[in-house]
Amino acid sequence: MSSKAVQDNEQTHFRTCNLCEAMCGIVIKHDGDKVLSIKGDKDDPFSQGYICPKATALQDLHEDPDRLRQPVERTKDGWKEISWPDALDKVAVGIKFVQQKHGKNALGIYLGNPNVHNLGGMLTIKHLLGSIKTRSRFSATSIDQLPHHIVSMHLFGHMLRIPVPDINRTQYMLIIGGNPLASNGSIMTAPNMRQKLKDIKARDGKVVVIDPRRTETAEIASEHHFIRPATDVLLLLAMLNETYAQGYADKARLNNNKAVSLAPEIERIADFAKDYSAESVASITGIAAVDIKRMVTEFCEAPSAVCYGRMGVSVQAFGLLSQYLIMVINIVTGRLDEAGGLMFPKPAVDVVNNSGPGYLGKRHSRVNNLPDFNGDYPVVAMADEMLVEGEGQLKGFMTVAGNPVLSTPNGEKLDTALANLDFMVSLDYFINETSRHAHIILPPVSPLERDHYDVTFNNFAVHNVAKYSKALFRKHKKAKHDWQIYLELAKRLDKKVSMATKVERLLISVLGPKFILDQGLRRGPYKGLNLKKLKKNLHGVDLGPLKPMLPQALKHKDQKIHLNVDFYQADLDRVQAMMQDYDDTQILLIGRRHVRSNNSWLHNSQRLVKGKSRCTLMLHPETAEQHGIKDGQDVRVTSRVGSVVITAEVTDELMPGVVSIPHGFGHGRKGVKQKIAQAHAGVSVNDLTDDTLIDTLSGNAAVNGVPVQLEAVAPETSNLDTTDSKTDSPTTTSDSESSSAA
């Protein structure tokens, strides 16, 4: 199926890149249905011409011959294309079979990251969830930003009321566990991070990075400190303690602090970190006491400042407590809701007032007793829910825009579990490591064939904007949007629906989900803004810099900040235990991202993967020497759950005693059908990360700070380990490769 340009004479198309959170404006030159070039849109008020190398992957994805254009069914003779009506009917039968035989909750569903980058998907997913009616829900949130949601829910009364760094005005930015030069920023939608960080320095401000690796971001920062993985909680406790010790949170100052005046429990914060002096945490964290003290002084003395933490802090054993401390430090130092501090965006579509506040631990997972958040169980619970027999065991599964075999801890275990289900369906573009286990794959249209508006990421934008992009290409009439697949399945699975739901589904199917967007814009905080207006402004509408939003932003009934001190203080016992048992000889594994990669799914673009393999084990020369490892040599890395063989990249970018492997690789598994990705297979770091290593307070996965052992592999043995001759790189040593996909 080929797609047609919406208007044949239209040669220039403006839109927003939806691949990551940065929302860059792009200009696509095209000749009919052929893309000629993709460049940055200089007239986009938000990104002003900036793009990263991934933007061109939109073309590669659109043209990729491996991308499915038609549903496929797995048969004993391999994958066969089937018609949409057949595929949808069979999926409905498969789901009903599982649910009638084993109960509603025996069907699990996993929602992956690209869902939140998909307008139609975001606005209509409730119809899919409402029709399958399962409580066994999982999503990428619990291997990502879950702590941010919980902190915001507790403190501000809503899981999406998340403040972001006012990076355009700050004079001091402390970045803990984020590498925005590679990731382009996260929970901080801000295109062109390099320029933004340089601008801070150019206006005599300071950028300080805390990271076990001297990252691309650390390279251009004013200052960088190595930290032992998963010890950030100690650094943050010491910083909070120092803030009080140095008099920066004395009563007089606090009385002048707007956010503090809204936080009744603030007095209890003075004692929260009293046991954690800078001296007491220096040796474990690896950061000298004098540096910790100076950082606090400089942070507090700066005319404006913000402390920001991302993946490296969120997705580790103390993710939630660390994110809480980051928020508390911003509050007591008067940085919340202040220009140049941590501020609340005001998006044109008000997602906070259009959704529930969130809840933690209403239910617990059957096998491991882990808390749900807002109806999702932690991803680390998924495989056991499939493997452990008993009432409530998962027998069927649906993945929507996700690849959990590569993206969640102990991927091998999940791989095995998925191979043994009664029924599985994937909504995905590709036959990949996860979807190869599906009985049927339903592929939606490409991003260039759909309208776009960022419902999610405008809520995290460092400057308020709004932009609507219509589809560049008209989809083939038989092809389906994600939202159409949801509605088709809902129609087949859910016959007894209320009149209101029926009407809504009818309206969506006739008008498309953009009518919901229009309603959202009209009900939103900007008078006169609607879809028609956005359609006229092809480059987007500038809605101005972030403005103070307290107390109105608070969603608690009493319009106060609830510090929830008891809940967080209880986690200090775990911190104490960690300190007492700390083994500083342990080698710890962390992750990394590269600007030319995007989680597990852009490795089938030749432009992005070309050059030297990026799936390497980075380690410090001292660590290499201790283990007899040479640069370029194969190394066996072993954790509690598995073992991979991977090439060493010896570099002093890494802190001694820490090793790093990027996630999203491991395309050498049998049955994957992505030729370019397979030729750059790499290994999956999540065959090493451990599904029992979690932040118990939140249920979030802990993929950073995983204990591993290293062993240099002699060349002749490393050859024996190659399990798939098609791949060009070392593969996992596990023999549990699934043969369920042809």
Ligand SMILES: Nc1nc2c(c(=O)[nH]1)N[C@H]1C(S)=C(S)[C@@H](COP(=O)(O)OP(=O)(O)OC[C@H]3O[C@@H](n4cnc5c(=O)[nH]c(N)nc54)[C@H](O)[C@@H]3O)O[C@H]1N2
């Ligand atoms: N190019 C590219 N861009 C992306 C993505 C991608 O895969 N590729 N993914 C997107 C997604 S889904 C997300 S969520 C965002 C993530 O955005 P970021 O959070 O900026 O992502 P990372 O590059 O993983 O940065 C995490 C940093 O934490 C460090 N780190 C690891 N462990 C620790 C620790 O214990 N303590 C501290 N202080 N630091 C630690 C790592 O060395 C790394 O530099 O990126 C998004 N953008």
Ligand SMILES: Nc1nc2c(c(=O)[nH]1)N[C@H]1C(S)=C(S)[C@@H](COP(=O)(O)OP(=O)(O)OC[C@H]3O[C@@H](n4cnc5c(=O)[nH]c(N)nc54)[C@H](O)[C@@H]3O)O[C@H]1N2
């Ligand atoms: N060790 C380690 N593991 C990690 C991370 C880490 O830093 N370290 N990062 C974690 C993070 S932050 C995240 S967000 C997760 C991501 O984990 P996932 O969301 O599970 O995986 P992705 O790699 O983003 O895979 C997305 C899938 O969706 C498909 N897809 C893309 N767009 C669409 C669409 O519009 N519709 C449909 N139906 N399908 C689509 C792609 O083909 C791909 O198969 O990985 C996590 N895993």
Ligand code: SF4
């Ligand atoms: S940074 Fe790159 S991938 Fe992210 S939105 Fe911009 S162009 Fe797209």
Ligand SMILES: [Mo]
């Ligand atoms: Mo993510």
